[in-house]
Amino acid sequence: MAHVRKAVIPAAGLGTRFLPATKVVPKEMLPIVDRPAIQYVIEEAVAAGIEDFLIITAPSKKALEDHFDRSFELEALLESRSKDAALDEVRRISELAKFHFTRQGAPLGLGHAIGMARNYVGDESFAVLLPDDILVDQGALLSQMISQHAETGSVIVAAGHYPLEEVVSYGVIDPGEIKGDVINVNSIVEKPPIAEAASNYGLAPGRYVFPSSIFDAIDATKPGVGGEIQITDAIASMISGVGVQATLNRNDRYDAGQKLDWLRATVEIALDHDELGPGFRDVLAQIIAKHDVTPAQSTP
Ligand code: G1P
Secondary structure, eight states: OOOOOEEEEEOOOOOGGGTTTTTTSOGGGSEETTEEHHHHHHHHHHHTTOOEEEEEEOTTOHHHHHHHSOOHHHHHHHHHTTOHHHHHHHHHHHHSSEEEEEEOSSOOOHHHHHHTTHHHHTTSOEEEEOTTEEEOSTTHHHHHHHHHHHHHOSEEEEEEEOOHHHHTTSEEEEEEEEETTEEEEEEEEESOOGGGOOOSEEOOSOEEEEOTTHHHHHHTOOOOGGGSOOHHHHHHTTTTTTOEEEEEOOSOEEETTSHHHHHHHHHHHHHHOTTTHHHHHHHHHHHHHHTTOSOOSSOO
C-alpha cells in the first residue's frame, strides 16, 4: 500500500472567533510562542513523513505563502550581519517540504475546499490536517493513522472523547468495535443536535487520511449543515465502501482558533520550550503568586 507523502491543509477560514487579531493577520499566522500556528501543523506532518503540501487559502492570506517561501532580502540581510542562527531558522522553514497554494474562491465548506485538491493529489492516498488543531506529538498520531490506512485502505479519521456539549461542535461517530486506539465507525454525523449525538467521540483533532476515491464522494455530496459541502458527509458515504475507522488521539490538542485554548497552548508550549522554558517557568510562578489564581466560579 502506497506511502502517504502529500497533505492538504484547508486554511481559507476567516477566523471570526479570534477577531480583532484576525482582521488583517490570518488566524493560522497568529504566533504560539515563537512560530505561527500553522508551522506546528506543517512540522507535525513532516515528522509523519509528509513531503509535499497543498495549502488552500483565501484572498488576504498572502502571508501564509510568504512564510513558507524563500525570503532572499531577509536572508541576505541576516547573512551580512552574521546572524547565523536566525538565518538557519528562516531557511529551514522553506526547506521543510515542497509547498503549493491555491485559493478557495468562495466559502462553500470544508468538503469543497478539500475537493479542490483533486488534480494535485492524483490517484495517491493523502492526509488532511486542519490548521486550527495544534498537536505537539512529533507526528505520532498522523503516523499511526497512515499505518492504519496502509493496512486497511479505509478512510482514517482522528477522534477524541469529549463532553456531550462539546462533541456536538464536531463530526460525531457511532462507534462499532473498538480495539485499542482503533474504532470501527458505523455512522458519522456532522454537528448533530445534542439529543441525537450517537456517542462522545468527536472528529477532533482535524486529521484525516483518505484514499483518492474521496474526491468522487465529495463530488456526490450535497450541501449539509450550514448549507456547506461537509467533508463529514462525504466520509459517511464511504462507510459502506472502503470503510471508515477512527484513531483515538490520547495526546493534548489545542484549538488555536479559540482565544482561551490559544492561551493554554501558548503557556504549555512555552513551558516545554528548550530555550525559553526555564525562564518562563520563573515568570509564570511570579504571575501566579502576584494574582489570585484560583478557578473562577464559572468559565466564560
Ligand atoms: C470541522 C469539521 C468537523 C470537525 C472539526 C474539527 O468543523 O467539519 O467535522 O469535527 O472541524 O475541528 P469546524 O470546526 O470547521 O466547524
